[in-house]
Amino acid sequence: MSAVIAEQSAPSSAVARFLSRRPQLFINNEWVDAKSGKLIPVIDPANGRNIASVADAGEADVDAAVAAARRALEHGDWADMRPAKREALIWRLSDLIEQNADELAELESLDNGKTKFMANIVDVAGTRNYFRYMAGWATKIEGSTIDVSAGGPPGTKFQAQTRREPVGVVAQIIPWNFPLAMAAWKLGPALATGCTCILKPAEQTPLTALRLAELIAEAGFPPGVVNVLTGYGETTGAALVRHPGVDKVAFTGSGEVGKLINKSATDTLKRVSLELGGKSPVIMLQDMDVQTAVGGAAQAIFFNAGQVCAAGSRLYVQRDIYDQVLEGVAGAANAIKLGPGLSPDTEMGPLVSSEQQQRVMDYIQAGRSEGASVMAGGEPVDHPGYFVKPTVLASVNNSMRVVQEEIFGPVLVAERFDDLNEIADIANATPYGLSASIWSNDLRAVNRLIPKIKAGTVWVNCHGPVDPNMPFGGFKQSGTGRESGRAAIEMYTELKSVCMMI
Ligand code: ADP
Ligand code: MG
Numbered sequence: 291m292s293a294v295i296a297e298q299s300a301p302s303s304a305v306a307r308f309l310s311r312r313p314q315l316f317i318n319n320e321w322v323d324a325k326s327g328k329l330i331p332v333i334d335p336a337n338g339r340n341i342a343s344v345a346d347a348g349e350a351d352v353d354a355a356v357a358a359a360r361r362a363l364e365h366g367d368w369a370d371m372r373p374a375k376r377e378a379l380i381w382r383l384s385d386l387i388e389q390n391a392d393e394l395a396e397l398e399s400l401d402n403g404k405t406k407f408m409a410n411i412v413d414v415a416g417t418r419n420y421f422r423y424m425a426g427w428a429t430k431i432e433g434s435t436i437d438v439s440a441g442g443p444p445g446t447k448f449q450a451q452t453r454r455e456p457v458g459v460v461a462q463i464i465p466w467n468f469p470l471a472m473a474a475w476k477l478g479p480a481l482a483t484g485c486t487c488i489l490k491p492a493e494q495t496p497l498t499a500l501r502l503a504e505l506i507a508e509a510g511f512p513p514g515v516v517n518v519l520t521g522y523g524e525t526t527g528a529a530l531v532r533h534p535g536v537d538k539v540a541f542t543g544s545g546e547v548g549k550l551i552n553k554s555a556t557d558t559l560k561r562v563s564l565e566l567g568g569k570s571p572v573i574m575l576q577d578m579d580v581q582t583a584v585g586g587a588a589q590a591i592f593f594n595a596g597q598v599c600a601a602g603s604r605l606y607v608q609r610d611i612y613d614q615v616l617e618g619v620a621g622a623a624n625a626i627k628l629g630p631g632l633s634p635d636t637e638m639g640p641l642v643s644s645e646q647q648q649r650v651m652d653y654i655q656a657g658r659s660e661g662a663s664v665m666a667g668g669e670p671v672d673h674p675g676y677f678v679k680p681t682v683l684a685s686v687n688n689s690m691r692v693v694q695e696e697i698f699g700p701v702l703v704a705e706r707f708d709d710l711n712e713i714a715d716i717a718n719a720t721p722y723g724l725s726a727s728i729w730s731n732d733l734r735a736v737n738r739l740i741p742k743i744k745a746g747t748v749w750v751n752c753h754g755p756v757d758p759n760m761p762f763g764g765f766k767q768s769g770t771g772r773e774s775g776r777a778a779i780e781m782y783t784e785l786k787s788v789c790m791m792i
Contacts, residue, residue, distance in 0.1 A: 297337070298400075298630035298633070301400065308393070314345050315518065315519050316519075317355045325350040326346065330521070332344060332496065335675060335676045345521075346521050346522065346526070359515075378425075380428065384422045390501070390505065391415070392410070395414045397501060399631035399632055400632065403640040403641060403676065404639050405637070408594070412468075417470045419758060420475060424478030447791070454786075456484040457537050460480050461533070462477065463490045464499075464542050465543045467599070473498070479773075479778035487516050493523065523547060528550075532557065538561035539562050543566070544567060563781055568722045568764065570603060570722070571604045571743075573739070574587065574608060575732060581618070584618030585622070586751075587619050590727060591605075596701060597641065604720075607704065607706060607707070619704065623667055624667075647677070647678055653695070657692035663683065665683065667680050667682065667700070686704070724764040
């Protein structure tokens with residue numbers, strides 16, 4: 291019997307219309323063919339079938355998009371627009387997202403593999419909320435007045451102030467795990483601050499970014515403010531990063547590509563923000579009740595099939611409750627129902643691509659050969675589509691690749707720890723530092739641990755909540771810069787000092 295519950299159902303008429311549209315790029319508020327005429331297939335990861343095509347943007351298309359973004363930044367409606375009008379436009383976009391929520395969730399589910407249910411409540415609702423939050427910032431950007439002691443001719447004084455101005459034309463390169471939400475995290479602060487954008491979705495998941503482009507035009511943003519180029523990373527993405535007309539690159543994706551981007555952007559000294567991978571620890575102290583610990587640990591790794599940069603992929607449980615928690619998490623893993631994202635009974639969809647499925651299966655194999663014990667999952671799924679069983683590996687140690695490297699799939703490594711004094715060192719012993727969670731009701735222990743954890747976000751008695759008002763980003767090799775909140779507004783603006791003799 292197959293471990294996968296049902297076949298993918300037929301798309302709704304709205305989604306069918308969208309899938310059959312002509313594959314084009316969105317430049318200067320117009321839909322245009324890629325100059326090369328090349329296309330990229332779009333695959334349904336639940337069955338490997340080709341469901342649509344998108345245009346493959348080349349160097350000439352990148353030039354056209356950057357030119358459109360530059361014109362919009364410097365001249366015309368957007369350049370002269372009052373902040374309150376920008377706010378209203380971003381709100382209008384969020385309303386259109388709400389009105390088209392069902393279609394967006396279905397597209398996201400088909401393209402990425404996640405369940406439509408989760409796409410609806412997490413990705414689409416999160417996108418709408420993110421734009422609403424960022425809309426408010428448009429009217430709240432401020433500088434300061436500064437007392438200076440600089441000397442001038444007798445009888446004169448200096449008056450100084452700071453202004454925040456848009457950083458300029460921004461290339462935004464996003465990953466395939468939360469395609470629409472990542473577009474919002476990038477576009478939201480850029481639009482609030484008056485920047486112009488070229489958004490490049492991941493080649494595996496381009497659909498919702500293209501639908502979003504239609505909504506951006508419908509909302510009434512002036513031409514050139516947002517341009518959407520579908521294309522491959524090594525070509526379209528790389529061309530954007532080295533383009534002299536781009537002022538900032540904002541990237542979310544793998545550490546490997548983040549490092550390439552950082553190097554390439556050095557040639558033109560672009561501003562760069564990088565939100566990269568993680569290998570986030572989940573630390574369970576033994577005062578924790580076992581059921582809460584099991585539910586928390588399972589959700590931390592299996593949400594979105596583990597394709598989450600902040601996934602809780604390393605579980606450290608204190609000695610007295612280790613055996614029970616491990617057994618519980620393995621049981622929870624075995625109980626998860628795999629299936630296509632559009633089937634209402636599905637609890638976990640396929641991974642995004644056959645490449646990702648292979649990468650994750652290779653890691654599981656590496657764990658086995660390095661001596662890890664497989665407590666749940668591990669074996670391949672005999673069904674078309676890119677499914678991977680939720681997997682729990684125990685008897686691991688810090689030198690194993692499965693403990694050090696980001697797997698980006700539903701694979702948990704679990705280890706026992708004894709002494710509270712050693713857990714921070716263990717938790718910090720990877721190159722990453724994106725997030726961590728601590729589970730305990732011992733206030734004193736928790737508060738002593740928080741400052742020792744090298745991570746951009748530390749959750750306590752939860753793992754995963756993000757909020758448009760809460761800075762998000764990494765220590766160490768998890769990246770540079772912080773998205774969301776005031777930090778994002780600062781990242782999308784240049785600070786200008788004005789000094790006037792009066
Ligand atoms: P993964 O390997 O898991 O697909 P990547 O980091 O390669 O993750 O992809 C994240 C995003 O970065 C995607 O939009 C991809 O197209 C883009 N990308 C990949 N390689 C490059 C590159 N050399 N330059 C710019 N963007 C890239
Ligand atoms: Mg890659």
